Amino acid sequence: MPLWPVYTGTDEPHDGILKLPPPPPWRAFDGGPVLQAPTDDTADADSPDRTHRAATYRATEQTVQLVNAALYLRRPLLVTGPPGTGKSSLAYAVARELRLGPVLRWNITSRSTLHDGLYQYDPLSRLYAARQSLEGASDTGVENHLRLGPLGTALLPYARPRALLVDEIDKSDLDLPNDLLHVLEEGQYEIPELVRAARDTPVAQVMADGTDERVPVERGRVRCRAFPFVVLTSNGEREFPPAFLRRCVTLRLSQPDDGHLADIVRAHLGEPDEHARRLIDRFLSRVGGGDLATDQLLNAIYLARTSDLPAHSLDDLATHLMPYLGQDPQTDAF
Incomplete structure (x- = not known):
């Protein structure tokens, strides 16, 4: 059948x-x-x-x-x-x-x-x-x-x-x-x-x-x-x-929503922790302002998990890892 x-x-x-x-x-x-x-x-x-x-x-x-x-x-x-x-x-x-x-x-x-x-x-x-x-x-x-x-x-x-x-x-x-x-x-x-x-x-x-x-x-x-x-x-x-x-x-295809993004992070990197969920929220809040790629978010979460940087340094790093595509990262602030 x-x-x-x-x-x-x-x-x-x-x-x-x-x-x-x-x-x-x-x-x-x-x-x-x-x-x-x-x-x-x-x-x-x-x-x-x-x-x-x-x-x-x-x-x-x-x-x-x-x-x-x-x-x-x-x-x-x-x-x-x-x-x-x-x-x-x-x-x-x-x-x-x-x-x-x-x-x-x-x-x-x-x-x-x-x-x-x-x-x-x-x-x-x-x-x-x-x-x-x-x-x-x-x-x-x-x-x-x-x-x-x-x-x-x-x-x-x-x-x-x-x-x-x-x-x-x-x-x-x-x-x-x-x-x-x-x-x-x-x-x-x-x-x-x-x-x-x-x-x-x-x-x-x-x-x-x-x-x-x-x-x-x-x-x-x-x-x-x-x-x-x-x-x-x-x-x-x-x-x-x-x-x-x-x-x-x-x-x-459109940008994934909150639940779909969490599923993607979970498939690649395991269960999202508190910092990962915060990055997901920040990623979603910026989607309407320009093109962002899901792998930018994954890169930021991976580095947050594998480095021992303090929270404020991780936030600064995420800013540089998730610029709008096609824009100068120096002019694209979170």
Whole structure:
């Protein structure tokens, strides 16, 4: 039987993703050959900060509902909100709970293009290899000089979805959202270099993002099977085309309230003491005056607990640790 919610917002990994109902008919994909996705929730152990963020993320009820809507509908989740509200951490938390393997991450800049996210091909290294082949080298095939990007890897025909974080999409140029929309709508793309080589190499073994393992690509075409869990984050610095917004599930995060902040502190640092609660109150009292990030509060509480500074020095230190983002700390008084 289908299960709602699949993502519960708890920190206990499980296989609830296998209980998703079939996708809507207009979001069904049939790519192959079917690949087995990594499921180990410790696969990101080489990045302790990401592992910690995933295990300590505290989702609101609205977040749980909209994550499940995106999973059920096989749609990207556009997460907007001020800096420091946990937009990128959400992707790691969902991947950990649902055992979707390591998160594929694509950090967007003003120079990012769709091609960057799909794959990278190095013709110069192939040319060098061709010259070396005169001396016996055998790695002149196109597939030996091509690696799939995070988006390209997420769209491989995995039996269960991968998690893809497209971070700070509002930093992209004007064309990327629409270019990205087309690929995510169709759930597929082509690699022209492999299409041209398909006569000689109908199945190319190419490297995927984040690993040295190779995956098969038939005739240069990739089509997903389980649509990936895609999180696109935005700080709200730009407007997106209506067609792009229409095809996303939109989650707007706000600064956490008193109870939610206490839960976050408890998850990271244990039960808040009297000084921590005082810092929480001061943090909340300043939220309306500018952008503040939750990790600023966590930094202040951590130092208060691990230093032996007197109370007045701790208050002065907190002032410097929690300035409004984008302002000169010297002009931002508590």
